Amino acid sequence: MLSDTDPKEETGPGGHTEAVDDALTNKGDALRNDSPANDSPVADMVRFDQVVKRFGDHTVLDQLDFGLRRGERVTLIGPSGSGKTTILRLLMTLERVTEGTIHVDGEPFSHMPGGRDGLVPANEKYLRERRRRIGMVFQQFNLFPNMKVLENVTEAPVHVLGLSRDEAAERGRELLDLVGLADKCDAHPTQLSGGQQQRVAIARALAMRPDILLLDEVTSALDPELVAGVLDVLRDIALSTDITMLCVTHEMGFARDVSDRVMMFDHGHVLEAGPPDQLFEAPEHTRTREFLSAVL
Amino acid sequence: MWDWNTAREGLPVVLHGFGITLLATVLGSVVAMVLGLLIAVLRRAPTRWVTVPVRIVVEFVRSTPVMIQLFAVWVLVPGLDPLTIGIAVLGIHYAMYTSEVYRAGIDAVPQGQWEAAVALSLPRGRVWRAVILPQAVRKVVPALGNYVISMFKETPFLSVITVQEMVHEANEYGSVHFAYLEAFTLAAAIFLVASYPTSMLMRRLEKRLAQ
Numbered sequence: 001m002l003s004d005t006d007p008k009e010e011t012g013p014g015g016h017t018e019a020v021d022d023a024l025t026n027k028g029d030a031l032r033n034d035s036p037a038n039d040s041p042v043a044d045m046v047r048f049d050q051v052v053k054r055f056g057d058h059t060v061l062d063q064l065d066f067g068l069r070r071g072e073r074v075t076l077i078g079p080s081g082s083g084k085t086t087i088l089r090l091l092m093t094l095e096r097v098t099e100g101t102i103h104v105d106g107e108p109f110s111h112m113p114g115g116r117d118g119l120v121p122a123n124e125k126y127l128r129e130r131r132r133r134i135g136m137v138f139q140q141f142n143l144f145p146n147m148k149v150l151e152n153v154t155e156a157p158v159h160v161l162g163l164s165r166d167e168a169a170e171r172g173r174e175l176l177d178l179v180g181l182a183d184k185c186d187a188h189p190t191q192l193s194g195g196q197q198q199r200v201a202i203a204r205a206l207a208m209r210p211d212i213l214l215l216d217e218v219t220s221a222l223d224p225e226l227v228a229g230v231l232d233v234l235r236d237i238a239l240s241t242d243i244t245m246l247c248v249t250h251e252m253g254f255a256r257d258v259s260d261r262v263m264m265f266d267h268g269h270v271l272e273a274g275p276p277d278q279l280f281e282a283p284e285h286t287r288t289r290e291f292l293s294a295v296l
Numbered sequence: 297m298w299d300w301n302t303a304r305e306g307l308p309v310v311l312h313g314f315g316i317t318l319l320a321t322v323l324g325s326v327v328a329m330v331l332g333l334l335i336a337v338l339r340r341a342p343t344r345w346v347t348v349p350v351r352i353v354v355e356f357v358r359s360t361p362v363m364i365q366l367f368a369v370w371v372l373v374p375g376l377d378p379l380t381i382g383i384a385v386l387g388i389h390y391a392m393y394t395s396e397v398y399r400a401g402i403d404a405v406p407q408g409q410w411e412a413a414v415a416l417s418l419p420r421g422r423v424w425r426a427v428i429l430p431q432a433v434r435k436v437v438p439a440l441g442n443y444v445i446s447m448f449k450e451t452p453f454l455s456v457i458t459v460q461e462m463v464h465e466a467n468e469y470g471s472v473h474f475a476y477l478e479a480f481t482l483a484a485a486i487f488l489v490a491s492y493p494t495s496m497l498m499r500r501l502e503k504r505l506a507q
Contacts, residue, residue, distance in 0.1 A: 094411050124342070132417040142412035146430040155426065156416035208416060 043106070045070040045244055046091065046212065051100035051110075053086050053268075060086045062268040063100070068212075073238055073245040075255040075276075078265030079291060084248040088214045091246070092136045093127045104130065104212075132160065135210030139217040141197040143189040143204070149176065150185040153204045161208065168207070175203035179233045195226030199233055206237070213237075215247040219254075227251070234258065252296055256280060264288045303478040306469045310482045313465030314490075320383050320461060321448040327387025328447065329440065332394030333433075336402060337424060339395070358392045363453050365389060370457040382454035382461075390447050397439045401432035438502035445491050445498070462486065 044067035053061040060083045068074055076084040089095040090102060090110070101119065102110040111119040112126040122130070143152050153172035157163040163171070176182050179199035181192075189197055198218055205213060215234065219227040231254045238245060238258040249255055255262055256276045263273040264285070271285045283289050338350045357365070365385050370378065405428050413423040455464035466483040470476035 092411075092415050094414060128417060128419075131414070134415075136415040138408060138412065138415075140406075140408050142406075142408035144409065144412070144427050144431075146427070146434070156418060159419065159422050159426075160417045204416070 044068060044103075045072075045105055046109075046246075047103040048087070048090075049101050049103070051090070051102060052098045053083070053090065053095065054098045060268055061090075064268070064270070066263075066270065068244060068246060070211075071242045071244055072260050073247070073258050074261045074263060075247045075249060075259040076263050076265055077249070077252070077255060077291070077295075078271075082265040083268040084265050085216055088136065088216050088246060088248060091134060091212070092214055093122075093131045096121065104133075132208065133211045134214065135205035135208050135212070136214040136216065137198070137201050137205050137218045139220050141189075141194070141201045141221070143197055143200055145189050147189075148185070149181065149187050149189060149192070149200050152189065152200060153207045156204070157207050172203070172207060175206050176200070178206075178236070179203045180229070193226060194222045195229045198222065198226075198230050202230070202233060202237070210243070212244045212246065215245065215249065217248050217250065219249070219251055250295055252280065252292070264291065266291075298477060298481075299475065302473060302475040303482060306466075306473070306475060306479050306482060309469045310462055310466050310479065310486065313460060313462035313483075314486055316379065316459065316465075317448070317451045317461040318490075320379065320386065320451050320454060320459070321444065323383045324386040324390065324447055324451075325444045327383065328390035328394045328443065331388060331391035333398050333429075335391060335395035336398035337429075339399060340402065354392045354395060357389060362386065362389045362450065363456060366453060366457050378454070378457045378459045381457060382451075382459045386447055386450065386454070390443055393443055394440055397436045397443070398432065400439075401434075401436035402428060404435055405431045434505060437505060438498050441498040441501065442495070445495055448491060448494075449487060 046066075046068035048064050048066035051061055051064045051066070052059065060081075064083075064087070066087065076087065078084055086095060090097060091104075097110045100110075101108060107130075108119055108122070109130050110122060112122045114120040143149075144155070147155065150169060150172050153175060154163075154165065154168035157168040157171060158165055173182060173185060176185060179202055181196060181199055181203070184192060184196065184200070189200065192200065198221075202218075218234070219230050222230065231251060234254070235257060237243065245258070247255070247259075259276045261273055262276045262279045264271045264279065264283070264287075266287055271287055272279065272283065279288070280292065283292060335350060335354060338346055339354075341347055341350075362385065365388075366382065369376075369381050369385055373381070409427055409431065410423070413427050418427070451461050452463035454461050455467065458464070462483050463480075466479040467476075470479035473479075
């Protein structure tokens with residue numbers, strides 16, 4: 001068991017040193033210059049440096065530089081296969097980088113200290129320690145069908161954070177209440193609609209009190225009439241917490257409402273990025289305009 | 297010709313053997329279920345230092361007849377009670393098959409379940425115990441049950457190493473009373489009566505779990 005964590009640890013301003021932050025911020029990132037909060041002293045919480053991800057011969061991400069500040073809500077848009085989901089999967093450690101490095105909170109994430117160059121690819125043990133502060137909601141919900149709804153939400157707090165069952169159940173009920181499913185604690189996931197399952201999945205991810213929440217096309221698998229309920233829950237969370245959010249979505253209205261920054265992806269590159277008003281109203285690239293007119 | 301009196305007198309002797317047969321089946325199944333599960337999980341280990349030796353052992357045991365394995369252990373490991381050898385060998389032999397069944401069940405658990413477990417940082421042991429195995433085992437209970445029935449019908453092999461299971465007892469009774477027909481018919485009837493309802497039960501279980 002990983003028992004060295006204080007379960008009560010709240011998300012909040014990072015305790016990392018400013019020197020490290022500065023060092024990271026100063027690594028050139030053209031994209032950051034587009035962002036409105038460029039003058040903010042808050043350094044990037046997540047940093048991708050020259051990240052390359054290949055699957056066989058296929059390059060999904062090509063020398064990607066990308067930053068995410070604490071508390072920022074960033075939406076990734078772009079055509080299918082443009083590498084958006086891969087960014088989330090790299091951060092969740094479901095995939096490993098082919099080249100480049102990822103830092104989170106100024107500490108190496110894709111790599112760990114060691115070797116001749118100072119960094120070697122992170123091993124499973126290292127990743128297990130790091131990924132705890134990141135939560136993810138999947139397109140296909142991925143609830144555990146052998147557990148009741150409340151058990152889905154309490155499983156990790158009990159077995160990872162070391163909460164008592166009562167404590168975890170109390171927190172779990174609060175979260176299920178937050179997503180409007182307080183009455184479904186004892187239901188099995190298969191008895192719920194897709195929208196309800198996805199809301200449980202959101203509660204499950206939040207139960208770990210992550211600093212960063214990754215949302216991977218969370219409404220794509222839902223019937224149209226169920227989408228609004230899930231997006232409403234996410235809007236609430238965005239408004240009422242300071243959790244850092246990174247979303248991949250085709251819901252442009254949602255992207256506009258919650259995002260501080262929208263990034264348009266194509267072929268493993270960031271075509272352009274900016275605040276939603278700018279990107280949706282006055283996109284610079286033809287490719288972005290084409291994409292937006294196709295999805296809006 | 298068939299003699300009812302001989303059959304009636306032989307029944308208790310054959311039934312006594314049936315007790316041993318049942319004992320060997322139950323304990324052998326426990327070995328097969330537990331060891332098979334262990335092998336299936338080990339075959340998913342992250343290092344080849346585990347997976348390759350396990351695969352070699354599985355292939356070796358699967359590719360040799362159970363009767364030869366019985367003889368081999370009986371001859372090579374003196375001093376062990378034949379019934380113990382029988383239970384161990386049958387259990388280990390069948391563990392190779394049940395491990396494949398478990399493996400199919402594990403492979404059938406969607407990748408998303410593993411990914412959700414990673415996203416929640418669940419420790420590996422907990423992922424197996426709480427997430428993967430409950431789903432995997434549920435899918436394969438009927439297939440495992442069929443191997444139990446299959447093992448039950450192979451317990452007569454134990455007679456070659458002098459275990460006094462049902463067929464051994466029937467053979468003894470037959471040779472003493474010159475009543476092979478009655479003795480073996482009784483044994484066959486008991487096998488039938490015991491396995492047919494069990495396989496019916498498995499079929500119903502299969503339907504229920506499929507829902």
